[in-house]
Amino acid sequence: MAERHARIDAENVTALADQYRDTRSLTEALVEPLSDADATIQSMEDASPAKWHLAHTTWFWETFLLRDNAEGYTLYDSDWPYLFNSYYEAEGDRISRFSRGLLSRPSLDEVIGWRAHVDEAMQALLDRPECADLILLGIAHEQQHQELLLTDIKHAMFQNPLGPEIWKADAAASDEQPDGxxxxxxxxxxxxxxxxxxxxxxxxxxxxxxxxxxxxxxxxxxxxxxxxxxxxxxxxxxxxxxxxxxxxxxxxxxxxxxxxxxxxxxxxxxxxxxxxxxxxxxxxxxxxxxxxxxxxxxxxxxxxxxxxxxxxxxxxxxxxxxxxxxxxxxxxxxxxxxxxxxxxxxxxxxxxxxxxxxxxxxxxxxxxxxxxxxxxxxxxxxxxxxxxxxxxxxxxxxxxxxxxxxxxxxxxxxxxxxx
Missing domain, CATH: 3.90.1580.10 (paralog of FGE (formylglycine-generating enzyme))
Structure with a gap:
């Protein structure tokens, strides 16, 4: 999935923990304006609901970090991996991609609660150098889903004839680009x-x-x-x-x-x-x-x-x-x-x-x-x-x-x- 070329040493543990927390916080800030209905809809098979992005990135941390590295950790809900695995055949069966928009349950609040549970459990791993490679990978993975979240919710809102806005802002005028x-x-x-x-x-x-x-x-x-x-x-x-x-x-x-x-x-x-x-x-x-x-x-x-x-x-x-x-x-x-x-x-x-x-x-x-x-x-x-x-x-x-x-x-x- 990813390849680390520079090892994380003890001096960078704090920076890694900060990056983890900043990344997780930004994901939730991006969905803060959305209702549960906004976060559940899926406008096409290429796109995923915002709630699914919140859950899938959390499944990633639970599956690839906590399950195998956190002593005594048990899955938050043993049924949820079936809902929020994306395409990892090695991790077993999962719902079809276009069925992601049919998941009215768990609710948005329940998914946010799961994220908080996983974040608390992850604190014990953030200072372990042997986990640093996978933590960096998980951060990059969630950052990719932040971009997908932005593009997917834009496509979902576009389907609404009212043309709803997510953030109130006027587009800034662009400067004419130089030729050459x-x-x-x-x-x-x-x-x-x-x-x-x-x-x-x-x-x-x-x-x-x-x-x-x-x-x-x-x-x-x-x-x-x-x-x-x-x-x-x-x-x-x-x-x-x-x-x-x-x-x-x-x-x-x-x-x-x-x-x-x-x-x-x-x-x-x-x-x-x-x-x-x-x-x-x-x-x-x-x-x-x-x-x-x-x-x-x-x-x-x-x-x-x-x-x-x-x-x-x-x-x-x-x-x-x-x-x-x-x-x-x-x-x-x-x-x-x-x-x-x-x-x-x-x-x-x-x-x-x-x-x-x-x-x-x-x-x-x-x-x-x-x-x-x-x-x-x-x-x-x-x-x-x-x-x-x-x-x-x-x-x-x-x-x-x-x-x-x-x-x-x-x-x-x-x-x-x-x-």
Missing amino acids: WFEHPGGIALIGHNGEGFAFDNEGPRHRVLLEPFALSRRLVSNADWKAFIDDGGYRDARLWLSDGWAWVNDGRHDRPLYWGEDGRCFTHSGWQARDPHAPVTHISYFEADAFATWAGARLPTEFEWEAIARGQHAENEPAHDAAGGNQLDDAGPVLPVGSAHLFGDCWQFTRSAYLPYPRYQPPEGAVGEYNGKFMSGQFVLKGASCATVRGHSRASYRNFFYPHQQWQFTGLRLAKDI
Whole structure:
């Protein structure tokens, strides 16, 4: 599931405990505005209810840390693993994915109570160095679910004709992005995690890749760019689309990004807002990204090209603009994510690279080995992190991955070209 490259020593135990508590607290802060009904609904099979995210992340701590490492610990409720296991075959049977939205019981309050019970039990493990690797993994896992929680509840609220808001806020206007290209002369590039700090197992092993000369756009494709694509008949021109993409357009009658209205507005966590022409376009599929790149006379980058350019950028040194990533709260709740002006933090950027294992990749042993490796089929790699991504996950080697038809994440694109 994940691979630790830097061991935790006694000096860092306090920092690890603080990170655990901050992560757990933020998850609950994100759902604080939701009613039990809000937290229970499931809008599609790709998404999960907010209550399920709260419970599944707690199941993870109980299953992979407390069950085997906390002396005398017994499961909070022996029936709940069946409800909140996600896809770990080694952990036994579980309900079907689309049935998650049918779980009116346990209630939201009962799940919060379970979280408190697990947090109290975890205190005995937070200072044990032999548990540090799994604790770091669990923190990263819950942080991933914080991003999914934000995107899933947005999709759920979008189904409501009233367009309800989760947080009351006006969208900040974006600055127009600078034009130009990052040019790369090609040659051998080192790809993958460099071995310092935490990384998921799919980010390694580090290996060499031969690149031809290329350029990567300095800016993300904007809403205004996408409007021009639509106005030019981009969704009606079969020549621009991959065969599967053209079938997707016609079968689903797709003619715009997800959350775009017909009146110049788009749906956000704050309800319907005026669409910002300078903001990066988001909530597009791989099929749409590829068609736009063809229309623009360019192409999508490979994940290796993107990473080679990004190696000189360090998102952790940028100002933390996003609350979901920066663990920042104000009096009204989480500050809405807005992203940054660099390669990281605005939206996940599609590459044309298939999500496959790197040379010499081996999944970890045991149930946690099911986290990444078994999904390396039929998906595409995205880079760069989104406005909803935890800031610490904004690293050049991070590999997100989705199926080509999916739109509900904060997915966009940055163009590339040969030189």
